[in-house]
Amino acid sequence: MALYALSREGREKAREIAAGLSPAEVFFPERLGSPRAGETSFAASGLGALVEKNWAGYAGHIFITAAGIAVRQIAPLLKNKTCDPAVVVCAENGSRVISLVGGHIAGANRLARRIAGITGGEAVITTATDSRDLMAFDELAALSGWRVENPSRIKIFNAALLEARPLDLLLPEAVFERYYAAQVNLRRLGEPAEIQAGLAVVLDPPPDWAGPDDVEILVLRSRSTL
Structure with a gap:
């Protein structure tokens, strides 16, 4: 510093x-x-x-x-x-x-x-998410040692978090329970095939996976896949 x-x-x-x-x-x-x-x-x-x-x-x-x-x-x-x-x-x-x-x-x-x-x-x-006691997705990535693969979409997803829009999250259960379980607009999924919302945050999808055509995806990569 x-x-x-x-x-x-x-x-x-x-x-x-x-x-x-x-x-x-x-x-x-x-x-x-x-x-x-x-x-x-x-x-x-x-x-x-x-x-x-x-x-x-x-x-x-x-x-x-x-x-x-x-x-x-x-x-x-x-x-x-x-x-x-x-x-x-x-x-x-x-x-x-x-x-x-x-x-x-x-x-x-x-x-x-x-x-x-x-x-x-x-x-x-x-920062708006911190002012509302919400865990922003780029903050989650930084705390977890993950990388945001498509950072240009961060603003879209943090805005959705602030606006309480539906979001599907493919994240570890412990992470979801700690930061997101109390928000009724957020749903934790086990498989990418279960995505239904127009926005989804996905940790470590397959490299060649693009997601449904009508869904915006925020891709996070853990250290094990970097």
Whole structure:
């Protein structure tokens, strides 16, 4: 994880967070003094270049700054939700920790909650499914170590989850019971041939299986089939 701070207060908060997230590296301006082990200082005007250099090298980027500063630094670097790293913004006093980018697949929501646990603050999660206490399908995949084979369809399926539309799920029974059994619009199936809804989430279908012509399929792949 990379943590960025621009003030002495922010640097101390970054150090506190880094101690709880290890391994993590703290970056701050040269004017704040000499870096310790696991820290790097940068020129006063060099934050943008530093973030760009670090972007692909860290799973998460944590800004102990105003949210607007973080947005301006990362905006030119964003590509899409399947490959962008997690971005979290934390208030200098640790009172608010905002999941900004990569809430599900990159794990920013989980990272924000973890940081809030370190600082004693509140994690601010704005993804719609989390706000409704629903397990989004890309979040399920990330938590389970699965891959979404057709990520362009994630939005369709998470929207259906939010709108309580009928969905057929070919998922392990334990997963269904833990996350989805309470939702009457969701039905767990044992075989692809049982699909009846217009939308279905399928874990590890045969490689050459396309599903019924009139059904949208979200395909998840477990580690055993990757």
